[in-house]
Amino acid sequence: MDVAGTEDGIKKPTTTFSACFGDTFIMLHPIKYATMLAEKMEKHGATGWLVKTGWSGGRYGYGSRIKLPYTRKIIDAIHSGSLLNAEYKKTEIFGFEISTEVEGVTSEILDPINTVSSLC
Structure with a gap:
């Protein structure tokens, strides 16, 4: 996917992909976090x-x-x-x-x- 950056002055698109924002900093698979979020939302009616x-x-x-x-x-x-x-x-x-x-x-x-x- 070609996208331009959100920073000021970035006009030329670069190819990038991330399965989950901040994926380099998370310890578990993104689906584990999605499951945990869904469970908490259901529990609290969010x-x-x-x-x-x-x-x-x-x-x-x-x-x-x-x-x-x-x-x-x-x-x-x-x-x-x-x-x-x-x-x-x-x-x-x-x-x-x-x-x-x-x-x-x-x-x-x-x-x-x-x-x-x-x-x-």
């Missing part, structure tokens, strides 16, 4: 949210970063609890449930498949 805040719309040169005001609106909806009552659709491949609407956010960016053009 909800979890994956929020895409980075690149959207295709590879470097075609897309752009998700606008910060949109990210803030999504986080606000999580904090207020409104996303708990939202409508969702399930993705084909991974089975993620994606909110179809968040107040103040362009609905097209909520599902990444909508942001990738055929040119990518």
